[in-house]
Amino acid sequence: MPPRNHSQWLKKPKVEHISSDIYSSFEIYRQEQDMIFSKVWIPMCHISEMRDIGNFRTTKIAGVNVIAVNDYERVRAFRDHPIEQVAGTLSCPYEGEELYCEVKHGGMVWVTLNPNPDMNVEQWTAGAFDCIADAIDAEEMEVFHYHKAVIDTNYKLWHDTNSEFYHDFMHYFNRVSGFNDEYFARKNIPFDNGHVNVSSFTVNYEEYDGFEDRGELSFPNLPPNQWYMVDLFPGFNFNLRGSAYRSDAVTPLGPNKVLIEFRGYGLRKDTPQERQTRIKHHNSIWGPFGRNLHEDLIGVAGQGTTMREGTESRNILHGRHENSTIHDEVGMRHYYAEWGKFLERDPASTYREAA
Numbered sequence: 001m002p003p004r005n006h007s008q009w010l011k012k013p014k015v016e017h018i019s020s021d022i023y024s025s026f027e028i029y030r031q032e033q034d035m036i037f038s039k040v041w042i043p044m045c046h047i048s049e050m051r052d053i054g055n056f057r058t059t060k061i062a063g064v065n066v067i068a069v070n071d072y073e074r075v076r077a078f079r080d081h082p083i084e085q086v087a088g089t090l091s092c093p094y095e096g097e098e099l100y101c102e103v104k105h106g107g108m109v110w111v112t113l114n115p116n117p118d119m120n121v122e123q124w125t126a127g128a129f130d131c132i133a134d135a136i137d138a139e140e141m142e143v144f145h146y147h148k149a150v151i152d153t154n155y156k157l158w159h160d161t162n163s164e165f166y167h168d169f170m171h172y173f174n175r176v177s178g179f180n181d182e183y184f185a186r187k188n189i190p191f192d193n194g195h196v197n198v199s200s201f202t203v204n205y206e207e208y209d210g211f212e213d214r215g216e217l218s219f220p221n222l223p224p225n226q227w228y229m230v231d232l233f234p235g236f237n238f239n240l241r242g243s244a245y246r247s248d249a250v251t252p253l254g255p256n257k258v259l260i261e262f263r264g265y266g267l268r269k270d271t272p273q274e275r276q277t278r279i280k281h282h283n284s285i286w287g288p289f290g291r292n293l294h295e296d297l298i299g300v301a302g303q304g305t306t307m308r309e310g311t312e313s314r315n316i317l318h319g320r321h322e323n324s325t326i327h328d329e330v331g332m333r334h335y336y337a338e339w340g341k342f343l344e345r346d347p348a349s350t351y352r353e354a355a
């Protein structure tokens, strides 16, 4: 096949695709804040981070300051607070414009800016957590790890990384020791409202150099060494790898800038020795010197560089159909179909076409 010239490169492909413009347009970023992040349920923190009465945590959702407070019997959330700290303890009850707030799915604190949500959290998540519900709801969980990263990339590229698995070949250590036939047979399963989960397989940790079996500390009701992932629209990921649980939450800061908060969880009842082992398991995969997370961050920073504002529109193909197995792009197609509904816009149309 002869090399393609510029106009041939720009031609619409004959398979499912989206435009790279949706990762780089400031106008689309603003629409996403108004039409997605202001409307949906956001898992803003975990109940274990605010266990005592008066404990609070703050965040920003779609540019609005949001505070969640442990207010006696329940957690309440309010908008437009003036508090500068991320966390702390209030000495008297908070007064303000209250938001809908629920504690659900392993103790996550969910908040929505939507003054009239037409779904509760259970309805919104639409069964995407069912596969891990018995594991994360049987015992109280506790956050043992928190870090955040501000990355020059679009938040959707982070969610893509948690949804497509063909970048797994980028992960050096996974590539050399982690894959087996069961890994490639994992299925992507779509749920209503744009969510997807990735079915489990048994990880042979003993084949990882320097690793040990994790069966003994597997979460409750979970067969040993399983690995489930829940990708929640529009940018939240829940990752259960046998003995440790991780959540990622995005806060878009611009078309090419995202804050990602990472939390690691164990069980509240852990002995000090068990907790130490869980932390070690968590960090060996997802810590700064682990075998996975930092490589993902480098990957999306590279994508952010090539798709930043002012770069030329390109077509991002989502055409792989492989019986919903691990490299099938069904999850990506499902996500962007939902995104298109929220924004009332075809994700395949370039910014110029839509204007």
Ligand SMILES: [Fe+2]
Residues within 6 Å of the ligand: 161, 167, 168, 171, 292, 296
């Ligand atoms: Fe990855």
